[in-house]
Amino acid sequence: MDDITGPPRLTRLTFHGPLSEERAADMIGRLAATGPASVLDIGCGWGELMLRLLEAVPGAAGVGIDLNEEDLARGRANAEARGLADRVRFVQASAAEAAGEPSDIVLCLGASHALSDARPPEHTTNALRALRGLVRPGGRVLLGEGFWQRPPAAAELSAMWPDAGAAEMYDLAGLVDLAVDAGFRPGWIETASRDEWERFESAYQADVEEWLAANPDHPAAKETRDRVDRHRDMWLRGYRDIMGLAYLTLVPVER
Template sequence: MTSHDDQPPRLTTLTFHGPLSEARARRLVDRLAATGPRTVLDLGCGWGELLLRVVGAVPGATGVGVDIQAEDLARGRAAAEERGLADRVVFAEESATDTTRGPADVVLCLGASQALSSAAPPRSTVEALRALRGLVAPGGRVVLGEGFWERTPTGDELAAMWPDARADEHLSLGDLVDAAIEAGFRPLWVETASTEEWEEFESGYRCDTEEWLAAHPGHPSAAATRARVDAQRAGWLRGYRGVLGIAYLTLAPVV
């Protein structure tokens, strides 16, 4: 029998799996709820916090969250049960690629466009936007959370990021919005994550692990865990901090 101390807990301090503040989430939910959606589809949903909030804000609305991470989906189901939404929200463990779950009145895709295309980035972003256009109902809304370069990264910054990071891996914000227009949308709202949102997410992403490492320095897996989390933090602080942005685009399909 294993102890709960054998491994650090996972992402318990995060509300959203991305740099998204409570204030921005409230604004997004209010704007989406005002359109009176009957159906909500969340692709790469994780534990579906925004999905649950949109469905909860619209009486009678139903939602589907799609992801391949079973642990996150279980967290989403537990949250739906706690909020009295278990009969209105389904969390499905399946791939979002070529999904037949649409069309829906609201389609969410936050930090998960790679689940909609097998192409290499940034082509995957373009293909994901085309897929989203086919999944949203007429008069509906898409909210896409997508990475973009705030400026061209230097060679040293790229070397400090994830393996094989490339200067052409992301679009600029202007090119990202243009790609959405070319895919058949009009951009209703163009927002970008703030430094504060990034810091809250990045710190929260590692907080559980850092607390566990502080309490279990001699654990057999501590060295490997410490190396992993130190590399993640360095990638942010020495690599993509102030370089990689996250855009939140609220898009309306062109009839």
């Protein structure tokens, strides 16, 4: 019998990005060692990395900002279940509206677009400048940002998102240069592995793929199937092994 509801959403994902448990633990260890009192998570989704950092630093407080209320509700429920509800707020707002005072740790993982209305790649420059103003002296910014692992060919770009262009991202060295120009020193440079990407892309689609297999005649099946097939094609025929994700732990230069 067809399910009368639509497919579940992202329940297989722990983090909303290509991030392994091992890498996340290393990141949290480095950030926690700075002794932060405040954490800001821009484009937080359900804020899993922020919650883990708060668990690692008793007494620290966090604010997560996102526009998706479903993700925010998941974050609030997770915080409540882990005894963190009194130390974290999940706010439905734009980053410009809710960023507030500078924080000791600023997380911006795949969300630089929330800090600038400029078109790529200018939005990355603008976002880095904004992040420099959001972190306190002695703090850290953890930036997750896309980059080209190699120049994409025309056929590869045509398989990606609409209007994808080779100029909209930098290579890794160029991205790090931008961070330095914005007033940071790169304390740690790392990139998502192929295994992390494959786990993320598979988990991103798994709920929907299994729902489609069980509900092929559901009224929403065709639209849903077309959407996930397009996304899978973008990945496998487009950006797989071409677009990378850099995780940069950035240290603000004293002014």
